[in-house]
Amino acid sequence: MAEQHYQRLASGCDQLGLSLSPSQLEKIRDYLGNLLKWNKAYNLTAIRDPGDMVVKHLLDSLAIHHHLTGDAILDVGTGPGLPGIPMSICDPDRHWTLLDSNGKKTRFLIQMKAELMLQNLDVVKGRIETLPDTTLFDAITSRAFSSLPDFVDVCLPLLKPGGSLLAMKGVVPTEEIGQLDQTQLKIDVIALNVPFLHEERHLIVVKQKHSR
Numbered sequence: 620m621a622e623q624h625y626q627r628l629a630s631g632c633d634q635l636g637l638s639l640s641p642s643q644l645e646k647i648r649d650y651l652g653n654l655l656k657w658n659k660a661y662n663l664t665a666i667r668d669p670g671d672m673v674v675k676h677l678l679d680s681l682a683i684h685h686h687l688t689g690d691a692i693l694d695v696g697t698g699p700g701l702p703g704i705p706m707s708i709c710d711p712d713r714h715w716t717l718l719d720s721n722g723k724k725t726r727f728l729i730q731m732k733a734e735l736m737l738q739n740l741d742v743v744k745g746r747i748e749t750l751p752d753t754t755l756f757d758a759i760t761s762r763a764f765s766s767l768p769d770f771v772d773v774c775l776p777l778l779k780p781g782g783s784l785l786a787m788k789g790v791v792p793t794e795e796i797g798q799l800d801q802t803q804l805k806i807d808v809i810a811l812n813v814p815f816l817h818e819e820r821h822l823i824v825v826k827q828k829h830s831r
């Protein structure tokens with residue numbers, strides 16, 4: 620990563636209120652370097668410019684940090700590890716499970732786990748619909764994965780009591796929110812500020828009103 624991109628990453632993390640150690644910033648830098656390299660052969664993401672990747676992938680992922688609660692997190696449809704890899708580097712005390720159905724992407728994630736020594740991260744290849752509900756999570760994140768109603772339908776049974784679903788969206792998905800059962804679900808819409816990004820970002824947090 621060129622120095623200017625690294626400075627933007629470090630300054631963006633400061634603006635998000637994240638005090639990352641030099642070794643955490645180095646890991647995020649290495650992750651981006653690998654994403655750029657692997658992307659040439661494996662087409663892991665449509666965003667190819669390193670400056671855009673810093674803002675639209677890394678800082679965008681890290682912007683949810685203060686809204687996450689719990690220890691066991693699932694990132695569904697993680698693709699090349701977004702938001703899961705930057706977040707797991709930032710939060711070594713939480714355990715992250717990164718799930719994707721695409722083998723090219725999970726191979727990249729397994730390589731990143733080894734190379735960046737991410738002990739708080741597991742990679743699962745498979746479809747979310749077939750994940751057994753024997754392991755439950757405190758929170759489940761998704762970015763560019765599915766509609767909000769589909770995310771809620773498939774992921775709500777995988778939450779521990781009191782757990783939350785966090786859907787990362789651009790503009791507020793008013794129509795999708797309207798399709799959710801608001802008698803059963805508590806829905807919070809949080810505006811996110813992603814440093815250096817002049818586009819809307821929102822986090823939709825969904826919880827069951829009456830926990831099982």
Ligand SMILES: C[S@@+](CC[C@H](N)C(=O)[O-])C[C@H]1O[C@@H](n2cnc3c(N)ncnc32)[C@H](O)[C@@H]1O
Nearest residue numbers: 696697698701719720721745746747762763764
């Ligand atoms: C548009 S990508 C988003 C990737 C990443 N979250 C991001 O924000 O860049 C959607 C990802 O979801 C995965 N996916 C789609 N349907 C899935 C399913 N039913 N179970 C697991 N992964 C799925 C795809 O393989 C793809 O990597």
